[in-house]
Amino acid sequence: MLHTFHHGDYPIFLGDLRESFPAWLHDRGCSQIYLLTDENTRCHCLPIFLEKTGLPNEVTITEIPAGENFKNLSTCERIWQQMLDAKLDRKALVLNLGGGVIGDMGGFCAATWKRGVDFVQVPTTLLAMTDAAIGGKLGIDFQGVKNTIGVFKNPAAVFVDPDFLKTLPERELRSGFAEVIKHALIGDPELWQMVQSEAVTQSHRLTTSAWLDLLRASIAVKVRIVQEDPLEKGIRALLNFGHTIGHAVESYFLETNEPLTHGEAVAVGMICESLIAASTPPPTPPPNERGDVEDAATTSVHSTSPLPFGGGVGGGVETLIAVISRIFPHRPVPESSFPEIWNLMQQDKKNISGKVRMAVPGATPFSMRILEPGREEVERSLLFYNSLNG
Ligand SMILES: NC(=O)c1ccc[n+]([C@@H]2O[C@H](COP(=O)([O-])OP(=O)(O)OC[C@H]3O[C@@H](n4cnc5c(N)ncnc54)[C@H](O)[C@@H]3O)[C@@H](O)[C@H]2O)c1
Ligand SMILES: [Zn+2]
Secondary structure (H helix, E strand, O other), rough: OEEEEOOEEEEHHHHHHHHHHHHHHHHHHOOOOOEEEEEHHHHHHHHHHHHOOOOEEEEEEEEOOOHHHHHOHHHHHHHHHHHHHOOOOOOOOEEEEOOOOOOOOHHHHHHHHHOOOOOEEEOOOOOHHHOOOOOEEEEEEEEEEEEEEEEEEOOOEEEOOOOHHHOOOHHHHHHHHHHHHHHHHHHOHHHHHHHHOOHHHHHHHHHHOOOOOHHHHHHHHHHHHHHHHHHHOOOHHHOOOOOHHHHHHHHHHHHOOOOOOOOOHHHHHHHHHHHHHHHOOOOOHHHHHOOOOOOOOOOOOOOOOOOHOOOOOOOHHHHHHHHHHHHOOOOOHHHHHHHHHHHHOOOOEEEOOOOOOOEEEEEOOOOEEEOOOOOOHHHHEEEEEEEHHO
């Protein structure tokens, strides 16, 4: 069954592409189609896409190498060159078939081509379906720094079809779950219950209808946040939950022989940031609760702590740890890396006047707290994460 989100000025279709894409394209029309893939999505997703949409094979198809390493200016040059060769005019349509890398970069190239041609996101990873394809943020890495050059521009439409997840490598699939968990904690207690089910650990075996339920709820959270704050001036910061520490951990491991996926790092970040939130009193706690707040020096989790997701969702930080340890491997963060991780956190875009700022969920869905943890609190939370082993 097709589900449609009407997100600002564009639709997000969730369900079988056959039920949405051909009719949408017929209504809209375009002069030409330019389709961007990477080496994996060309092999695994393009045949399904062409079969389901009935598009002829002669659309211009570009394939770029897979991976974040190629989300840069020289790949954009290649894409623009191919757009030039294909004589792409302003009524053309760019289709981005792939994960977040293809969506971010293909969208950026389209948004800048002849001052902007329309583009469509067809996300093929769980991360892109639930997060990257929605919200209009486009961009590329520059001199190794992530997402440095980019623009905000909405796609003409987004088509989310869970069939593509069947070929996604298990590690990538699990990585995408970090964003689903994040969305659950930000705003949807029912999704949080869903994520706690054992079935999710066996995610490769989820039925299409289970995927559709999970995706519908997860996308709804992202859509609501982006609608409230399209240009990231306020509540959208909540989408960075787990990412302040997570990005620093990700960058650190990137330089080692065993890099983490984005989701694995965000999972560590969500545990650490939840612990910091649980040991930090809210700005104006009711007087009778003030005494209940634990000293930040302890890392045990207090049941009446001002937990993110309010504890009202059920279970608080212990449940988060249990869910994450079922989905992600435990990857201790070496103590020798702590100074570097703190340094990396200080470069975070959200910081103001040299203070590290992190947004964590408040006590009720879609509420937010901003924390300004010191180095010691961050290190204590990492030590606690390390101690969780197994
Ligand atoms: N714009 C945003 O708001 C936003 C939000 C979050 C993340 N991002 C960006 O998204 C990127 C990460 O996205 P990602 O995790 O999707 O990475 P990705 O695009 O690199 O895809 C991961 C891997 O899976 C392969 N793949 C994709 N779909 C497949 C399928 N169906 N079957 C088999 N293989 C498949 C890809 O070729 C790649 O090797 C980062 O660059 C990040 O900055 C953007
Ligand atoms: Zn993320």
